[in-house]
Amino acid sequence: EVQLLESGGGLVQPGGSLRLSCAASGFTFTNYAMSWVRQAPGKGLEWVSAISGSGDSTYYADFVKGRFTISRDNSKNTLYLQMKSLRAEDTAVYYCAKGAAVVVVAAGGLFDYWGQGTLVTVSS
Amino acid sequence: DIVMTQSPDSLAVSLGERATISCKSSQSVLYSSNNKNCLAWYQQKPGQPPKLLIYWASTREYGVPDRFSASGSGTDFTLTISSLQAEDVAVYYCQEYYSTPCSFGQGTKLEIK
Numbered sequence: 001e002v003q004l005l006e007s008g009g010g011l012v013q014p015g016g017s018l019r020l021s022c023a024a025s026g027f028t029f030t031n032y033a034m035s036w037v038r039q040a041p042g043k044g045l046e047w048v049s050a051i052s053g054s055g056d057s058t059y060y061a062d063f064v065k066g067r068f069t070i071s072r073d074n075s076k077n078t079l080y081l082q083m084k085s086l087r088a089e090d091t092a093v094y095y096c097a098k099g100a101a102v103v104v105v106a107a108g109g110l111f112d113y114w115g116q117g118t119l120v121t122v123s124s
Numbered sequence: 125d126i127v128m129t130q131s132p133d134s135l136a137v138s139l140g141e142r143a144t145i146s147c148k149s150s151q152s153v154l155y156s157s158n159n160k161n162c163l164a165w166y167q168q169k170p171g172q173p174p175k176l177l178i179y180w181a182s183t184r185e186y187g188v189p190d191r192f193s194a195s196g197s198g199t200d201f202t203l204t205i206s207s208l209q210a211e212d213v214a215v216y217y218c219q220e221y222y223s224t225p226c227s228f229g230q231g232t233k234l235e236i237k
Binding site for chain 2: 002009044045047059061095100104105106107108109110111112113114115116117
């Protein structure tokens with residue numbers, strides 16, 4: 001059974017940093033691209049970042065470029081999102097999502113499994 | 125970036141009746157490598173993560189009831205629930221995965237009339 005378990009969310013002040021983790025199990029982690037997708041309170045889904053199965057290729061939404069860094073440790077079956085210079089508008093539930101292919105393009109951006117999400121609140 | 129637009133924003137349908145949601149993309153999402161449309165539909169119930177229902181525009185995910193169907197090509201797509209059940213109350217999102225960044229529609233809230 002595929003499981004994705006996010007952690008690391010919490011309350012942080014504007015300008016602060018936070019690192020999210022997503023522990024994956026139930027599939028061969030290195031064979032699939034992974035993404036972070038967020039959802040602000042009461043709002044829709046917004047893709048944030050993606051990484052290929054090998055970790056060689058990374059992609060970011062314009063609104064997080066230069067502030068967020070996606071990475072993965074295939075030996076630990078874990079996906080990460082390092083967030084810095086956080087803003088109030090980054091407040092959201094952050095979901096870890098498994099792609100359906102090893103590369104990010106096309107099927108790699110099709111999300112067949114999602115974690116339960118971790119809430120990030122940026123407020124003073 | 126590709127823009128996905130769903131209609132309507134909300135929809136109220138009687139139990140047992142048909143529900144139809146439209147999704148339009150600002151450009152074609154037809155993937156030339158396999159001649160399939162990179163279009164997915166997700167269902168999100170309150171307090172839960174999204175659940176994949178449909179991919180490649182019309183392929184039902186394993187375990188999804190056959191009252192859910194989808195069609196379309198190029199830039200125009202439709203999700204249909206043939207006979208609405210109480211457990212179908214949710215927000216439905218379309219998503220294109222043709223491009224990076226991928227894009228989601230704004231969501232359609234489906235309720236019981």
